[in-house]
Amino acid sequence: MNNETQNMSVYDILKQRELIKQITFEDEFKKMVEGEKTAIYLGIDPTADSIHIGHFIPLMLMSYFQKCGHTPIILVGGGTAMIGDPSGKTDMRKMLTAEDIQKNVDNIIKQVSRFVSFEGENAAIIANNADWILDLNYMDFIRTYGVHFNVNRMLAADCYKQRMDKGLTFFELNYMLMQSYDFLQLFENKGCRIQIGGDDQWSNMLSGVELIRKIHKNGSFCLTCPLLLNSEGKKMGKTVSGALWLDPKRTSPYEFYQYWRNIADSEVRDVLRMLTFLPMEEVNRLSNLEGDKINEAKKIAAFEITKLIHGEENALSAKKTSEDLFENQNDSKNMPAIIIDKAKLENPNTLSIIEAILFSNNAPSKGQARILVEQGGISIDDQKITDVHYQIPFNDFSKGYVILRKGKKIFVKLEIN
């Protein structure tokens, strides 16, 4: 925590960084977090083996809460993953096996530890709702808790509205009850009074708050953070190959860095404010840079975010690679390398440009590779190649490698073996 935020309450920090989208009982909430230390929970569905960029902002919030002395609880939905949240989905999700879920849970915990500490006085806690959901007795549950839910109100909730014309199964409708029950469990057993989540979770979270207030007549809260949107109003974090993952096996630190390095000017402030811990003074200074100066801000944003997710060493190396590639005449030291096996070549004595593109995964088919070449999108060692029949002489590999460049931003080092 930096000096700026040292004496601020978590409420003030979140307000200042505009990290609160919706909140229940705002005044009461402010008073509580300023007056006492509590626990706060964030639910993560273990439906994939890595968290992605959508979890980023809520995790930032968790981090701020922890730094202000509150205890973060990460709830992995080992039980609810068996149902699948229908919010905003047009189709029912497929169900996962118990082993898949466990494997995903393990991975998620590892990644979450980048944001919250599992040590110290208010160490973060991992909870798994499988512990209480799987043993539920249906009759007991609906008699005790089902009576508190009004179906008319549930159906009016935004997250179910889109499902109204598509058809919503009773099975999925239960998701809201499960999530509310989670909060209740954590409230009763871990003293957790706050739930946070993405804005798409608002209705689910709200129903949890209501359930607790009905049963305990006592303060529980939820707040949502804004979704990370790009300048076109779409969710950020989508890449060519799908989502931007926090797992380096799925998205390399270099790609990750590049994603943030390439954001639009108008996104700089949002990214700095929501995804880094830089003091607001600095955020404001950087995001007010004009013209090409704003590239400085993008570099800092990319570095800070990469450091947070992948650690300082990886961030430095990603930054170095980027500078080498874009600013220092394609220094190849840190470039991703592809080793081509001579034995796999169509003709073992020569490497065609088309094959080179395919082996380096720069095109899905020969036809696409040919188009790339024809349109002038491919260079070898800074030499633009426009002849689809071009053969890369093995002599070019005498220095050990050849640099294949696709478009402006994609570089691959080819080695031959």
Added chain:
RNA sequence: GGAAGAAUGUCCGAGUGGCUAAAGGAGGCAGACUGUAAAUCUGUUAGCGUAUGCUUACGAUGGUUCGAAUCCAUCUUCUUCCA
């Protein structure tokens, strides 16, 4: 349970016997311009081939036809209306 309708490429969506590898849009990729930005303009966007071309593809399977995304039958899934 009964009736009507729908299913097209990454997505949306036109197409009702040959001119259809399938209009148009979105998205993707590349080029120009730039600041590794946005906007704009241009090209491109099933696979294989240098190419005439060949192969696969309009929910699935069979059929009619010289010829089917288009017609027929059966099946699957979804939507709407009635009970």
